[in-house]
Amino acid sequence: MRVLVATEKPFAAAAVEGIRKEIEGAGNELILLEKYTDNAQLIEAVGNADAMIVRSDKVTKEVLDAATDMKIIVRAGAGYDSIDTAYAKEKGIIVENTPGQNANAVAELVFGMLVYAVRGFYNGKSGTELYGKKLGILAFGNVGRNVARIAAGFGMEVYAYDAYCPKEVIESAGVKAVGSQDDLFRTCDIVSLHIPATPETKESINYAMVGLMRKGGILINTARKEVINEAELIKLMEERSDIKFITDIKPDADAEFAKFEGRYFSTPKKMGAQTAEANTNAGIAAARQINAYFKDGCTKFQVNK
The missing domain is CATH 3.40.50.720 (NAD(P)-binding Rossmann-like Domain)
Structure with missing residues (x-):
């Protein structure tokens, strides 16, 4: 063959x-x-x-x-x-x-970018720490589970939501299962996306969803570009100067996101794997x-x- x-x-x-x-x-x-x-x-x-x-x-x-x-x-x-x-x-x-x-490689990149983000992109000013912060994992597959494993080492409180993964499986990994995607965004300081791009998920990360995040929220995407509603996220970031967006997939609207200096970062190309x-x-x-x-x-x- x-x-x-x-x-x-x-x-x-x-x-x-x-x-x-x-x-x-x-x-x-x-x-x-x-x-x-x-x-x-x-x-x-x-x-x-x-x-x-x-x-x-x-x-x-x-x-x-x-x-x-x-x-x-x-x-x-x-x-x-x-x-x-x-x-x-x-x-x-x-x-x-x-x-x-590729799961461990992507999970390690999540934390490489998160440390960069919470330290103000190394701008010389005082930042914050990941220790004690609430991390939400959206989809508890191979990557999500590796993210949870690494987060434990940082001393974070880890939450997860996955419509297709039983609560018992999530909690057996020492992670707190929440009842809905809304609850995940509402509860956590940081939400890490690990959902596939499907008809149900495309542009599902939108103004209303991300708007549920508490003050100083960080959205991080190492999944797929298509799950982000870029226009609505830009609108939210214009209205809320506390939100940060970190991504491993350069958005179509990269130039518009770039105006949020100190609150947006994208790798030049997809680097997770x-x-x-x-x-x-x-x-x-x-x-x-x-x-x-x-x-x-x-x-x-x-x-x-």
């Missing part, structure tokens, strides 16, 4: 080496398409591939139509909204992700999942059932 690794932003060399070892060790052929600059290059490359590993690369209908032999696509990471999963299903192509492989360890873990996990599918038909991580 021919396995294409298509990465506009390439894996680290160690990750590619690990992927190659897994794929070729199972008797399959590895094809690399790295740092491509045009979608036409991806469309050409998928033509004779049986499987594909991607990162944040967009796998559109056009790409899927060109992938005439494709059987499985694995997103090396948790989020998969860059892949047209519904159309892939129509074409009989399995789409999987690699949940948990950008560690050597996460890069390697996710890539090798993707390779192993492809091998498992070809060997035993395993679809444990399929997201388009």
Whole structure:
């Protein structure tokens, strides 16, 4: 079988080496398409591939139509909204992700940005501490659980809300479960977003929701850009000079947010999974999942059932 690794932003060399070892060790052929600059290059490359590993690369209908032999696509990471999963299903192509492989990296970034924020972006003036602050985690998946683990080390009070995770599971991790998303925002000094971009969540973090936060509230987003209603958040920040917004996904309205000096920060590009360890873990996990599918038909991580 021919396995294409298509990465506009390439894996680290160690990750590619690990992927190659897994794929070729199972008797399959590895094809690399790295740092491509045009979608036409991806469309050409998928033509004779049986499987594909991607990162944040967009796998559109056009790409899927060109992938005439494709059987499985694995997103090396948790989020998969860059892949047209519904159309892939129509074409009989399995789409999987690699949940948990980037979780610690994203969680550590949350705290890197939080310390930066509460210390006034290191402007030389007196800041505040995270110790004793109330941290709210919206969605208690792999990343959320790692955030909770690290927050305990900072001595924070940790709360979480997840509509799909039982209260008992949240509380077994030493975290206080709240009854609603509103309660989470109303209770906490800081809210960290870890929700996927779905029809239900897109633009759900809006004026009314963030407006529930107590004075000095900090909203931090390492999830997806689409969950933020940017226009409404800008309106709120214009009205409330105490709110800070920290994000790992540059907003479309970045220039407008930038006017809130000392209250807004965005990484230049999405950095959550950008560690050597996460890069390697996710890539090798993707390779192993492809091998498992070809060997035993395993679809444990399929997201388009």
